[in-house]
Amino acid sequence: MKEKIDLLLAQTQAMKADTAAELEALKVKYLGRKGIVQELFQEFKNVPAEEKRETGQRLNELKDAIQTALDALKEQLESTTSQSHNATNDLTLPVDFSDLGARHPLSIVRNQICNIFGNIGYTIAEGPEIEDDWHNFTALNFPLNHPARDMQDTFFIEKDPDIALRTHTSSVQIRTMERNKPPIRSIFPGRVYRNEAISARAHCLFHQVEGLYIDRDVSFADLKQTLYYFAKEMFSSDTKIRLRPSYFPFTEPSAEMDISCNICGGKGCNICKGSGWVEILGCGMVDPNVLENCGIDSAQYTGFAFGMGIERVTMLKYQINDLRLFFENDVRFLKQFEEG
Ligand code: PHE
Numbered sequence: 080m081k082e083k084i085d086l087l088l089a090q091t092q093a094m095k096a097d098t099a100a101e102l103e104a105l106k107v108k109y110l111g112r113k114g115i116v117q118e119l120f121q122e123f124k125n126v127p128a129e130e131k132r133e134t135g136q137r138l139n140e141l142k143d144a145i146q147t148a149l150d151a152l153k154e155q156l157e158s159t160t161s162q163s164h165n166a167t168n169d170l171t172l173p174v175d176f177s178d179l180g181a182r183h184p185l186s187i188v189r190n191q192i193c194n195i196f197g198n199i200g201y202t203i204a205e206g207p208e209i210e211d212d213w214h215n216f217t218a219l220n221f222p223l224n225h226p227a228r229d230m231q232d233t234f235f236i237e238k239d240p241d242i243a244l245r246t247h248t249s250s251v252q253i254r255t256m257e258r259n260k261p262p263i264r265s266i267f268p269g270r271v272y273r274n275e276a277i278s279a280r281a282h283c284l285f286h287q288v289e290g291l292y293i294d295r296d297v298s299f300a301d302l303k304q305t306l307y308y309f310a311k312e313m314f315s316s317d318t319k320i321r322l323r324p325s326y327f328p329f330t331e332p333s334a335e336m337d338i339s340c341n342i343c344g345g346k347g348c349n350i351c352k353g354s355g356w357v358e359i360l361g362c363g364m365v366d367p368n369v370l371e372n373c374g375i376d377s378a379q380y381t382g383f384a385f386g387m388g389i390e391r392v393t394m395l396k397y398q399i400n401d402l403r404l405f406f407e408n409d410v411r412f413l414k415q416f417e418e419g
Contacts, residue, residue, distance in 0.1 A: 080122060084137045087115065091144050096152045105152070109145045116142050181417040185286055185405055188393040189268050192288050195312045199305070201290065202265045206251035208272070212241035214250040218372040219329040232274035234283075244272035248289035249329060252365075252384055255291060256373035261380045262294040268389070279401040286389035291365070293375065293382030299332070299364060302383035306336055306362065313392065314341045321356055330363025330384055341395055350395070357395060360387035 096102035109115050119138055126134050193203055206214075221228050234244040251267035267289040275281045292301070303322065310318045319339040327333045337358050340351035347353040362385035367377035390402050397416075399405075404412050 080119070080126060080134055081137060084119070084134075084141050088141055088144055091141075091148045094148050094152060096156060099156060102149065102152055102156060106149055110142070110149070116145065179417075181413050181415075183405075183413065184393050184397060184399070184416045185389050187416060188396060189286065189288065189389050191313065192309075192387075192389070192392070193266065193268060195309055196266045196290065199308070200264055201292075204251060204255055204265050204267050205269055206245075206248070206254045206267065208245055208270055209236060210243060210245040210250045212243070214253045215243060215245050215247075218253040218369065219249055220366050220368045220372070221328045225328070234272050234274050245269075246273055247271050247386060248287040249384070249386060251289055252291045252329075253369075253373055256293065256370070256375055261375060261382070263382070264292050264294075266290045277403065279403065282390070282402050282406065284406070285402075287386050288389060289384065289386045291382065291384050293365065293370070293380055295380060297364075297381045297383060299383070302362060302364070302385070305383075306360070306385060310336075310338045310359075314338060314396070319345070322362075325361060325363075327361055327363055329366050329369050330361075331366045333361070333363035336360050336362060336385075338395075342398060350398075359391060359395070360385050362386070 094105060096105055107114060111117070116138075119141075123131075123134065123138060197203070215233075216228055217223070233246050236242045236244065248267045248269045248271060251269065255263060255265055255267070269287065269289075270284060271287050272284050275283055277283060290305075292305070303320075307320050310320050318341065321337040321339075322334040323337065325333045325335040335358055337356035339345040340348060340355050340357050342348050342350045343355070345355040347355050351357050362383065365382040365384050370377040370380060370382070390405055393399065393405070394402065
């Protein structure tokens with residue numbers, strides 16, 4: 080009988096239960112009313128008197144060892160089931176929306192600009208950010224070695240022939256006119272680069288939307304009405320515009336457009352520096368030389384172009400006072416633009 084008890088003790092060490100049912104079966108097998116331990120107690124009656132003391136002790140030890148092993152298995156089973164429950168299976172937990180991102184403010188405003196012009200029939204096109212001299216300068220009527228090329232500090236990638244990061248989206252005007260016949264009515268959103276010191280008001284990389292309209296009999300009045308419509312849609316219906324004479328090599332005449340300050344309503348504040356007006360874009364009638372450079376007959380066709388900085392429009396729209404915020408991707412800034 081002693082050997083039997085020793086064998087059972089060894090078995091106890093190896094007991095395993097993966098489910099509550101398996102555990103219950105072990106309990107019945109060893110400690111049940113007709114179980115192994117109970118059977119041994121029956122046999123114990125037949126043990127010779129001189130061995131009773133020792134065998135009885137061993138039998139009690141076995142019973143305790145089995146109980147301890149079963150308790151340990153029970154605890155193990157409970158902790159693993161509660162863990163897996165927490166990790167994946169609790170369908171009653173509330174849904175966690177905290178990982179949803181927000182659209183970047185520059186994307187929001189770019190999309191708005193595209194929609195405003197889309198509503199009056201403008202298509203959208205894009206061009207490369209790495210540009211050759213022809214598309215960024217020469218075709219746009221910048222004469223070779225003319226100081227106008229210094230208006231924009233250029234990041235050159237290669238010299239002779241010159242390859243550079245485009246300094247404006249006007250390069251896409253050229254690409255579009257080279258490939259399409261009038262009428263052309265398109266806008267060109269994109270990233271541009273200038274070698275400027277980074278500050279609250281300037282960056283070496285920013286975004287523009289260019290607009291181009293070429294057809295027969297397009298006049299300056301069309302330009303003015305189109306931009307007036309845009310300003311009212313973008314800011315508010317009581318926004319006023321003002322065109323000031325300016326100079327760009329690729330437009331003649333050229334102008335810069337101001338809108339009535341949307342922050343103080345034109346009364347004068349620190350955003351408009353007390354003037355009541357803020358500049359938002361450059362524009363003009365496409366220079367006949369530019370049309371000819373792209374194979375468009377300037378005797379038959381005229382057109383206008385305009386170009387605006389998306390950062391500038393966004394800063395005015397959301398009253399953001401530091402351009403660098405757009406590029407830092409601080410979630411505390413970006414989270415403010417979450418929709419709905
Ligand atoms: N390309 C000009 C700039 O970057 C803007 C502009 C575009 C002006 C089209 C006139 C016509 O400043």
